[in-house]
Amino acid sequence: MTNDSKPTPTGLALLGCGTVGTGVLRLLQHKDGLKVRAIAVSDVHKDRGAEVDSDLVGEDIDSIIQRDDVSIVVEVMGGIEPARTAIRNALNSGKHVVTANKALLAQHGAELFACAHKNGVELMFEAAVAGGIPVVRALRESLTGDRVEGFHGIINGTSNFVLTQMSEFGATFDDAVAEAQALGYAEADPAADVDGHDAAQKLQLLMYLGFGLSLEQQVRDIRGIRALTPLDFRHSEAFGYRVKPLAVARRNADGVAAWVGPALVPMGHMLANIGGVYNACFLHSEGLGALLLSGRGAGMMPTAVSVVGDIIECARKQRGTKGRAPMEGTVRSEVLANMDERQRIFYLRFTVVDEPGVLGRLASSLGSFGVSIERLVQEEPGGKEHTEIVVLTHLTKQTALKAALNDIDASDFTLAETLWLPVEDPDS
């Protein structure tokens, strides 16, 4: 073996090949060090499209788990059985396991985590709690030096979407659910989501991580969102609140108070502004104070990203990669871009003499450099000898803007350097 031969990739077995499984396969295409060796499905004859290599597909879960070339088992089939037996067998065979199965962990996590611990392997489940939001990692790693005091989560995207539709557009509960279903945000039977059971299972996993609460203690105080009407949103807003589907756990004198249900959150709070299918986890801890994590909590790709993040961590461990520089030697040849040719919208503030004709000269100077004006406001001078003119431009090249400002700042009517600020829309 020469020095430049690549190391053998880490072998994976995928159990299940539905939406999340397909997303995982898609992300793994770009990962050199990882190779899917086998995929367990319930029906090998089903057409799974070009993304799934039919040579890898098989129905015998146990023989797939036992393959010598598989060291990480990825369970994305869902449900209790055969997932539970498969995970237990994989852990007992010394394989790391990554799962997205919250129902299974909420019910049998105590047994499965003990099994992983006994075998000295990992059982990772970032995808089981809040899709792509790295809250499991925050609790397992970032906050290990801290004491978590409370957790407030919006961890059911379907419920949040439904309440947002009711709150913003006056939709009824039934209409909002129908829309969520049409958009693929809700299942045909939305009960697990809108009645709070999905959130309760996630909350249980979070309390296990954050408070060390045994998984055998079930959350009992669970309420759904079916009873709400548009009227409740209107009055809540008038009182200064937004109705949000919360999952809450807080330490207090006699233990951890935990509940799931719709609640009124003060309008100014960050959680009140998490709308649509977004999820959010708001953690209070002794040292850190408040920490908010928010993102799309569900869906094919967010969930798959969390699964793959866990796979990569297992692979690092399996290879015994001890020291990893941040990029593990994968620093790419990215370069800083030249930004002069970018088109942006700019906010400009001119400080000019208060004389007739100045506004016209300013506007024509901007125009002559190709900077076009969307909005312009002239401040009342109020007795001063100078005045401010504020402009919002249309999309403009940075080079054109700077040329225009050089010209204007050198003119006799300008009294101070012109301030310019770009408009930046992170979502654009």
Place this chain on the structure above:
Amino acid sequence: MTNDSKPTPTGLALLGCGTVGTGVLRLLQHKDGLKVRAIAVSDVHKDRGAEVDSDLVGEDIDSIIQRDDVSIVVEVMGGIEPARTAIRNALNSGKHVVTANKALLAQHGAELFACAHKNGVELMFEAAVAGGIPVVRALRESLTGDRVEGFHGIINGTSNFVLTQMSEFGATFDDAVAEAQALGYAEADPAADVDGHDAAQKLQLLMYLGFGLSLEQQVRDIRGIRALTPLDFRHSEAFGYRVKPLAVARRNADGVAAWVGPALVPMGHMLANIGGVYNACFLHSEGLGALLLSGRGAGMMPTAVSVVGDIIECARKQRGTKGRAPMEGTVRSEVLANMDERQRIFYLRFTVVDEPGVLGRLASSLGSFGVSIERLVQEEPGGKEHTEIVVLTHLTKQTALKAALNDIDASDFTLAETLWLPVEDPDS
């Protein structure tokens, strides 16, 4: 050695014992598996209070690093030298290093990360980028399966505080800086913060992690916030924007566009609502879409929490802890609390017959169970035979509320089960 004897704790050396160092010592008091063996300071005679064990304090950095009982070196002294040499020596001696030193990494990170890689040890730096916000971990671990497309950060808490003061209270720049200094949010010389250099260093580390950009490529487009006046906030708001101190990196066709400076962010965007000393990191990635992390980005304890999180991860690695159940066998005896005695504010919606006297009977029933009313609104019946009455209570015990609702729901004037929602303020 018997089975219940504790394993030898992992030995730490602390380089520096200022604000962050003291916070780290405070958090480590509760950590059984970790022990500080030595603390390097520049003056052993300085009084450091009760939290610092004077027996551990010494001035000879190199002999402290080389101690056999030290396997993790924690650099919290700041500055370039002697921190750079100390970290290099520690890495070359096979010790893991945790640092909060962004200036050092931005300048000499390429050398130091290579040194860590060569020696097969960790160089961890969560605290160097955004205090307690786990953005380094998100980029190094959670998003490793994904492709980061863009980063928008509010990563200088001082600048965000100053702009928030100017925006919300019409403060001038100088007054806002003075207030930040009085509150301990700004240094005596605020230049590194308000001129954007601190944010630029952090951005460089984030681009290294997120885009694989070489640390040798410096961000050149750096602007500060000194030129802003209250007028700019007023006009920006009128145009639909908030002025925020951003650090931005986005992939585009010819590389990574990176800049630091104040910019207008659309009012409805999550970043526009991050105020005060809060920091935020908004990541766009291919699979995940948007992910927001927000929290207190600076200060003694948030920074110390990040340092200790990194220490614990190094310790796990150093001990070769392979399989860790989430709590590593530390499931505590926390129990779910009984919530009946909790005092909460409730939103209530009664559906009652539209007859004179009903409102009085409702109010007196609530009163007789000790539920007092803060606000009450009766809907116009509008021709219907029933009407809705909405109430916001004062603080009330859940048991009292439920007793009152049982009584009211059994009465002849109530037409449907009363809806109740708790008010939940995550910050209270």
